[in-house]
Amino acid sequence: MASSILSVSQARLEVLVADYQREVVRRRRQSLLVLAVLAVLIVVAGRFGEVDLKNLIDNISNFTSYFSRILPKLSVAHFGADVADWYWNLTGWLKLLLDTVLIAYLGTLIGAVGAFAMAFLAATNLAPSGTLRWSIKRAFEFCRTVPNLVFALMFVSAFGLGPLAGILAIAIHSFGTLGKLFTEALENIDMRPIEGVRSTGSRFIEAMRFGALPQVMSTFASYTLLRFEINVREGSVVGMVGAGGIGQDLFVAIRKFYYTDVSAILLMIIVCVAVIDLVTERIRHRLSGQDTGR
Amino acid sequence: MTTLRMPRPDDATALLDRHRGLFNNEPRQRAAALAVPLGFAAFTVFAIWWLDIPFSQIGPGLASLAKFIALMFPPSSGGHLNLLLTAMGETLAIAFLGTLIATVVAFPISFLAASNTTPHAVIHFAIRRALDTIRSVDALIWALVFVGVVGLGPFAGILAIAVSDTGALGKLFSEAIESTEARARESVLASGGTGLLAVRFGLLPQVLPIIAGQILYYFESNVRSATIIGIVGAGGIGLQLSEQIRTYDFDQVAFAVIMILITVSIIDWISSKLRFAIIGRRAVA
Numbered sequence: 001m002a003s004s005i006l007s008v009s010q011a012r013l014e015v016l017v018a019d020y021q022r023e024v025v026r027r028r029r030q031s032l033l034v035l036a037v038l039a040v041l042i043v044v045a046g047r048f049g050e051v052d053l054k055n056l057i058d059n060i061s062n063f064t065s066y067f068s069r070i071l072p073k074l075s076v077a078h079f080g081a082d083v084a085d086w087y088w089n090l091t092g093w094l095k096l097l098l099d100t101v102l103i104a105y106l107g108t109l110i111g112a113v114g115a116f117a118m119a120f121l122a123a124t125n126l127a128p129s130g131t132l133r134w135s136i137k138r139a140f141e142f143c144r145t146v147p148n149l150v151f152a153l154m155f156v157s158a159f160g161l162g163p164l165a166g167i168l169a170i171a172i173h174s175f176g177t178l179g180k181l182f183t184e185a186l187e188n189i190d191m192r193p194i195e196g197v198r199s200t201g202s203r204f205i206e207a208m209r210f211g212a213l214p215q216v217m218s219t220f221a222s223y224t225l226l227r228f229e230i231n232v233r234e235g236s237v238v239g240m241v242g243a244g245g246i247g248q249d250l251f252v253a254i255r256k257f258y259y260t261d262v263s264a265i266l267l268m269i270i271v272c273v274a275v276i277d278l279v280t281e282r283i284r285h286r287l288s289g290q291d292t293g294r
Numbered sequence: 295m296t297t298l299r300m301p302r303p304d305d306a307t308a309l310l311d312r313h314r315g316l317f318n319n320e321p322r323q324r325a326a327a328l329a330v331p332l333g334f335a336a337f338t339v340f341a342i343w344w345l346d347i348p349f350s351q352i353g354p355g356l357a358s359l360a361k362f363i364a365l366m367f368p369p370s371s372g373g374h375l376n377l378l379l380t381a382m383g384e385t386l387a388i389a390f391l392g393t394l395i396a397t398v399v400a401f402p403i404s405f406l407a408a409s410n411t412t413p414h415a416v417i418h419f420a421i422r423r424a425l426d427t428i429r430s431v432d433a434l435i436w437a438l439v440f441v442g443v444v445g446l447g448p449f450a451g452i453l454a455i456a457v458s459d460t461g462a463l464g465k466l467f468s469e470a471i472e473s474t475e476a477r478a479r480e481s482v483l484a485s486g487g488t489g490l491l492a493v494r495f496g497l498l499p500q501v502l503p504i505i506a507g508q509i510l511y512y513f514e515s516n517v518r519s520a521t522i523i524g525i526v527g528a529g530g531i532g533l534q535l536s537e538q539i540r541t542y543d544f545d546q547v548a549f550a551v552i553m554i555l556i557t558v559s560i561i562d563w564i565s566s567k568l569r570f571a572i573i574g575r576r577a578v579a
Contacts, residue, residue, distance in 0.1 A: 041390060048380075048387035049448040049529070056444055056453070063443045102341040109338060145558050146551055147522040147532075149434075153539040154362060154547075159355035163345040237432045241525070241536075244345070254438045266431060273430045 070263040087264055093246065097268055100245035101276075103166045103238075104231035110167070111174025112224045115140075118175075119182035120208050126186060126194075128204060137183070143176030152238040163244030170231050170238065181223045182216075189215045218287040225280040232276055236269050362544050369548035378534060382553055384448045385530035386561075388523065389516035392455025397509050400460045404467030411471055411493065422468075428461030433519050437528040448529025455516050455523070466508050467501070474500040506572045510565040517561050521554050 008016075045051075072086040087093070118136050120126055127133035151172050155165035194211035202210075239247020246265060253261040371378060403421060405411045412418035437454035444450050479496030487495070524532025531550055538546045 038394075042394065045387035045390045048383045049391050049452050050384075051391065051449055051452065052444070055449065059443050059445075063440075066439065066442065099345060102345055106338065106341050106345070109334075141559075142555070145518065145555055147518060147554075149522045149525055149532075150535060150539070150547075150551065153525075153536060154359070155355075157539065157542070158359040158362065159351050160348075162348070164347055164351060164355070167345075167347075233430065233432055237434050240434065250435065251438070254435070254442075266435075270427055270430045274426065 070259045070266075072260045072263060086260055089261075093249065093265060093268055096239075096246040096249060097272055099163060100235040100239065100247070100269075101232055101272065103163050103243075103245050104170060104228060104235040106167045107170025107235070108174050108224060108228040108231050110171035111176075112178055112220075112227070114171070114175045115178035115182050116220065118179055119186055120212070122179065122183045123186035125189075125191060126208070126212065136179075140176050140179035140183070143172050144180065145176070148173045148234055148238060149241060152241050152243045156242050161242040161244075166235065166238045166243030166245060169243060170234060173234070174227050174231060178223060178227055182220055185216045185219045185223070186212060222284040222287045225284055229273070229276055229280050232273055233269075362542075365542070365544035366548035368545065369552055370545040371549050372543060372546040374534070374546070378531065378550060378553060381524070381531040381534055382557055385520045385524075385532075386517065386557070388448050388451040388455060388520040388528075388530050389513060391452045392520070393459060393509060393513045393516050395452070395456035396459035396463050396512070399456070400463040400467055401505075403460070403464045404471060405493070407464055407468035408471035410474070410476065411497070422465070425461045425464045428457060429465065430461075431458065433458040434523060434526060437523045438526050441527050446527040446529075451520060451523045451528035451530055454528060455520065459512055459516065463508065463512060467505055470501045470504045470508070471497065503572055507569050510569050510572075514558075514562055514565050517558055 072082065074082045074086070118140075121128070122133050122136040122140065124133065148169055152165055152169035155168050159165050159168070189212055193215070194207050197207045197211040235245050236247045236250065239245035239249075240251040242248060246269065250262070250265045250269075252258075253265060403425075406413070406417050407421040407425060409415075409418055412421075433454050436458050437451055440450035440453045440457075444453065474497055478500065479492040482492040482496040483489070520530050520532075521535070522532045524530040524534070525536040527533065531554065535547065535550050538544070538550065
């Protein structure tokens, strides 16, 4: 019956509308409150951050002209020679870029192996000891909160300039982040396979190997690949404090205003990161595909 | 009562026959299982050789590292407590304003970069690549550039974080927009709403909680990155920290690191509370 759709009485309708209005007013008031808090925070932060819009407007032309200056002058007439001029130090930079990738690789590997060994002891559902679990979790937290560059600076002081400091800094940071991710993955597994293996009288290690590991292996691998990708980017930064890789050259180029060198090195890093992105994304998709296929 | 029955020898062979795949790996499978770790090992050896890692430095290095750690105790502010607190405030201001500016800039851009709201496929592609490019340059490098533009100080740090996060947030926002359901938007359009109204009432309610969660997450991570940005002179506690490491004032390094740890854990706690309030406990995991 068509009339039954509109069978709400006038009084009931008024109540509903009033309710609706009250709800709208309440939400408006809430949004206003959030906006007011944000505004206060912006003002306070602006004071602390020495925000100077006039300075920005005055100098924004520097920013745009910076980009026009770092771009190389390429002409169609002698394109090859111009590119060769732009990348005058191509072999040197390629070597340094390879350095950076290898630093990231070794750092990720060490961090991942350490995190892998510790994560089983840190997961709430698996850990054999409470105090051990607590201290490992705090260690993960420490390693991922202390900035990468602080470790890099300290290691450069201790081990001298060079890739060793970079590898160790990246390894420690990866240990912290991967440890957290691995532990969370382990805390989400199905406990039944582990009970099954335990019921046959096996010890901790066997229960982990045959009960837990098969469930998390592909997740672990994909997190590690993702971390490697991030570490390649970080690797170009730790180089700035002398911990090896292409960062040092980039830092010098920016500081000494070797404009076209800046764009040349940046372009190499961007392309390298993009390629690694693509490759690891492929592998990660295959890994997660396998996971659902099982 | 049933007794446990041991498999008889002929049972065992029957079992083996039935599950041959489980017990007898194909030679190719075995080779593949072996090849992966071997490949990693070979690449590791190559990396160590290529980087020419000085193993002889590890011993003395660890010794001096132990010395540094011994010097860290007891941590001391070195009489610069006010300076350090101001620097920490600066760090928080950099992270907050940087994230805020990045959000404000990235939000409209992300609609152009999402395949379901973009006006044209070419714009979608171009903006995606531009965001990728911005993202692959680290915040520290942006900081170096901005120190050249607006001079030394936290303002350069704010701009650096704003730019590098515009790339990251733009990508995340556009992915959130792409994963929305089209039905809500279509129903607004069907009842005569304009495209803008469809986005406001059909799309925004779906993406806002996701976006808010991501913004909070990036704010947390920016507090961490703002602690180091000072190393290149872009404000925050990084300047003091790097100076103290260079001058071997390790008791002050320890003090600054402890300050960072405490601040970061407070911020993490607040923002996880906020996140739970916005998107509920379930969606976080």
